[in-house]
Amino acid sequence: MTDKPTMFVPETVTIRVGDTVEWRNTGKIVHWVTIGPPIPKGAQPFDSGPMPPGAVYRHPFTVAGHYNYVCVPHAGTGMIGVVEVTE
Numbered sequence: 001m002t003d004k005p006t007m008f009v010p011e012t013v014t015i016r017v018g019d020t021v022e023w024r025n026t027g028k029i030v031h032w033v034t035i036g037p038p039i040p041k042g043a044q045p046f047d048s049g050p051m052p053p054g055a056v057y058r059h060p061f062t063v064a065g066h067y068n069y070v071c072v073p074h075a076g077t078g079m080i081g082v083v084e085v086t087e
């Protein structure tokens, strides 16, 4: 079973310090981006709040590290992602 009802595409992105990641809800239901533990040292937590269909959320990453994040309502079904922020 490889299909998931909902997922982040791509699930992992690699960016540089200072870059901004943009999430777009292209689905038909509410999603939600929030940082999941562990939070890299010195990093600011982020949380989109509920994102209705069509919503866009952006977060700039100013601290290098490995950031896990989840969709709050769908974390249990594997809607999780990673942002790798490199120097």
Ligand SMILES: [Cu+2]
Pocket (backbone or CB within 6 Å): 006, 030, 031, 032, 071, 072, 073, 074, 079
């Ligand atoms: Cu979701």
